[in-house]
Amino acid sequence: MIEARQLSRSFRTFARRPGVLGAVRDLFRLGGEERLAVDGVDLHVAAGEVVGFIGPNGAGKSTTIKMMTGVLRPTGGSLRVNGLEPFRDRRRHVRNIGVVYGQRTQLWWDLAVVEAFDLLAAIFQVDRDTYRRRLERFDSVLGIRPLLHQPVRELSLGQRMRCDIAAALIHGPPLLFLDEPTIGLDVAVKRRIRDFIGLVNEEEGTTVLLTTHDLSDVEAACERVVLIDHGRVLFDGPTPALKDSLGGRRRMVVDLAREEDATPALVEGLPVVWEIDGARLTLRFRRDEVTAGTLIGVLTARAEVADLSVEEPDIEDVVARFYEDADARRLAAMEAR
Template sequence: MANAIEVEKLRKEFKSYSSRSGLIGAFRDLFTRNYKIIRAVNDISFTVKQGEMVGYIGENGAGKSTTIKMLTGILTPTSGKVIVNGMNPHKEREKFVQTIGVVFGQRSQLWWDIAVQESFRLLKKVYRVSDQAYKEHMEHVIETLDIGPLLDKPVRKLSLGQRMRCELAAALIHNPPLLFLDEPTIGLDVLVKLKIRKFLKEINEKYNTTILLTTHDISDIEALCERVIMLDEGKIIYDGSLQELKANWGEGKQIQFQFAKEVAQEELNVLTADLKVQWQAGERENVWTAHVSPTDMSDVIGRVVAKYEIKDININEISTEEIIRNIYEEGVVYG
């Protein structure tokens, strides 16, 4: 299977200027500026196969959006190699943009004051889509995203959820083989998110559309992507399957105890001192959660139940969101 995206030792550096303090400092800044080089993306390499749905995740400032902007040709890399759909995004710009769709959750590609369908018609001409191709493809898109009633409304009168569904449809007018989604579900309610996820799965299955998704909503990743690429301070710290990530770093359980009376953390620490347990206070009164390895689970429950009066016990798997948070907090590089 061919690669939709090939990235090799990709780097993007920015100059960050700092002002000197005081009037003399301001005067000196007129002639010489203090600056330092910041590497937003630091020599990353990865490939994405045609038809893959990949989650590209990381904390704020990790370099996700900078990467997307280089892959789409908006930014020019400082160094490294980028091939997307067999082309260099910066050198073959006009031809290249015909093969991608982009949705930025916080930016709009629709014209604010005209009806949605007029924006669609303008984009149809920009991408030189024939009437027949537009009709065949967009009828399905409009119906699946349930935006028919919105087509005659100006974009400025749409809610955020309505606008994001229209933005997604606009990115697909020319039925591109590759779709970049940067925070597409930010601020959306659950029902709209579910609708968008279902639609993305459909176009992936129907057209073999490759999707690169950046998001802070881990449930989006779990619903859509089998593979994740994790970025931290401009470097890739994990590239592999979501299941493997859970298997390697998510081993363990969370046991939530609701005690009948107040219990101090020090008491719980002493009680389970020889076991692999971390205690965490719950949001509700007299609730404590034990993060414990599977081998020590029965011992923890046995000791706690034998010593304290318990009102309730819940046993949960460690969530993907918590696994990812733990990886970032520990600052460990995983291969």
């Protein structure tokens, strides 16, 4: 469905000169500093996948999405979506995709929701029956019927987003791009949107590419996640594997029957980070280095265990730590220049 090979996009940036005259001169200025926003991204998405696309602010997510939706021209590499080159074949390409930009509406501010829907159906030449059927389906999950006759400018953010998502799917595209669709939304609306993503994926086989800063979106809706930073893909794999890949550690809390058993000898030879507090032993370990089963086996052989629990690493924590590191790396790179 999506085939990106070494996809790149650079921007020329330069400090702007002041005033009208400066602006005119800037227009003719050559050079400027070349900055790679997307730097050789390889990405293959098969039909029917739901892929989460994450990365810190400024990582190149939006630039990549804009190239895939045909708004931006790539400056390097190749990109095919549904067999078309998005920027060159824009007008054919957009028939096959639905897009929601969380921060900008595709509805017309001054029109009623239903007027916008009607207009989109006309623009995409959706026949009357199909259009009516789709509207009913969207209403059953997104609950948009009560909003249809309100002007878009009077909708709350959550209401508007539900309408925007419906608008993106009026022409029944096989591929849906969601660029931060849950930004600023409350928990109930978020859940509704996630449910809806699952539904269109399951029932229509719609392929979904979702960018978000909310990792619970990714955990709830995406079986696969792609992490990019500095315009490069740093991780591409099943969502549960992301935490391990970023060095997330599981936590095992063991309460021993006797406090005198709580000694470093108990964990000797095990690939764990440990901490002892009275009769309580806290272990942190990586899933790919040792299994919880092995640890339990060793510990119960060495001492009498009263109670035990295992916690998965929190994805928010793991990714937040990664982003902070990424920020530090970026600052270091800027200083080095």
